[in-house]
Amino acid sequence: MLYRGRGQSDQERGLAARRGVIPAITVHADQAATRMSFDSDTPEDPHDIAVDWVLRKKEGPLTRKEQEALDAWLAADTAHAAAFREAEGLSAEFARLSLRHPAKRASARRRGRPVVAAAAAAVALALLLGDLSIPFVADYSTGAGETRRVTLGDGSHVELGARSAIALHFTPARRRLTLLRGEAWFDVAPDASRPFVVEAAGGSATALGTSFDVALDENGARVTVTEHSVSVASGGAEVVAREGQETSFLRGSSASAPAAANVAKLTAWRRGRLIVEDEALGDVLALLGRYRHGVVYCLRREICARRVTGVYRTDDPTQALADIETALGLSAYRLSNYLILLHE
Numbered sequence: 001m002l003y004r005g006r007g008q009s010d011q012e013r014g015l016a017a018r019r020g021v022i023p024a025i026t027v028h029a030d031q032a033a034t035r036m037s038f039d040s041d042t043p044e045d046p047h048d049i050a051v052d053w054v055l056r057k058k059e060g061p062l063t064r065k066e067q068e069a070l071d072a073w074l075a076a077d078t079a080h081a082a083a084f085r086e087a088e089g090l091s092a093e094f095a096r097l098s099l100r101h102p103a104k105r106a107s108a109r110r111r112g113r114p115v116v117a118a119a120a121a122a123v124a125l126a127l128l129l130g131d132l133s134i135p136f137v138a139d140y141s142t143g144a145g146e147t148r149r150v151t152l153g154d155g156s157h158v159e160l161g162a163r164s165a166i167a168l169h170f171t172p173a174r175r176r177l178t179l180l181r182g183e184a185w186f187d188v189a190p191d192a193s194r195p196f197v198v199e200a201a202g203g204s205a206t207a208l209g210t211s212f213d214v215a216l217d218e219n220g221a222r223v224t225v226t227e228h229s230v231s232v233a234s235g236g237a238e239v240v241a242r243e244g245q246e247t248s249f250l251r252g253s254s255a256s257a258p259a260a261a262n263v264a265k266l267t268a269w270r271r272g273r274l275i276v277e278d279e280a281l282g283d284v285l286a287l288l289g290r291y292r293h294g295v296v297y298c299l300r301r302e303i304c305a306r307r308v309t310g311v312y313r314t315d316d317p318t319q320a321l322a323d324i325e326t327a328l329g330l331s332a333y334r335l336s337n338y339l340i341l342l343h344e
Contacts (some may be wrong), residue, residue: 203234
């Protein structure tokens with residue numbers, strides 16, 4: 001069995017594409033081409049687009065329009081062609097390993113690293129992509145290792161962490177935002193007549209003249225207040241967290257009682273640092289995943305459960321991973337830069 005670091009929930013389930021922007025996306029067809037045209041606020045990483053194209057080609061022959069779009073993208077930059085070749089090579093390697101080491105064999109789990117790689121191959125390409133619909137519903141987004149500061153029309157400021165996205169729903173009566181994935185810090189411009197509400201994981205955080213951080217994970221969300229206070233509603237209940245406090249909630253459940261927060265640690269991403277204190281390796285790998293392309297697996301559940309403490313630079317996730325491997329006495333089998341298997 002392979003174990004992956006806990007990934008974030010990439011979006012609120014059931015979000016429809018915003019009216020008047022693009023139609024809802026339900027299949028891979030044409031995604032690689034259209035995402036290049038509509039997500040103009042944040043340039044897509046060529047590797048992400050390349051993997052889109054590889055997956056689209058696996059579904060069947062490209063239409064003439066799609067082929068023309070692919071040819072134009074490849075010709076636009078040598079980096080595009082290089083990324084496409086790498087994505088095709090990775091896909092071919094996965095297919096080769098899957099044929100040589102069928103994952104369904106009961107004895108495969110005990111036959112060494114190539115077999116593990118074959119099992120990972122079945123899902124790794126999809127995990128590299130994340131949720132393809134997010135660029136289409138987001139007003140602002142970031143890629144791996146990227147942060148972004150945005151000034152909204154009302155004068156509020158938003159700092160997006162790596163691999164994060166928000167959608168805006170402003171009306172004359174209300175300023176509503178949805179955190180689709182990742183993490184963001186909000187510095188809210190006062191306007192008593194228009195509440196500022198951030199929705200995430202089925203709950204909401206309403207600013208009470210404040211600045212605060214909201215972070216999504218696969219199960220829910222955490223709200224950390226850096227100034228004044230925030231009203232957090234989830235599961236039919238409401239709590240008020242004040243400066244220096246945090247509260248968290250699972251989807252559909254009530255928020256926890258506000259408690260003292262290590263604000264410097266929880267907002268260290270704004271300073272280019274990842275600070276972890278006695279945290280499970282799986283959780284740390286999920287955080288590092290925001291700053292690098294690819295996926296990291298643990299060969300055994302016990303490996304992902306091991307505890308990690310350290311301060312790491314977010315601009316060098318490769319070194320951070322190497323430091324963690326050394327500290328825990330682990331080794332890494334690298335099928336490529338996109339697929340790493342940790343073992344003892």
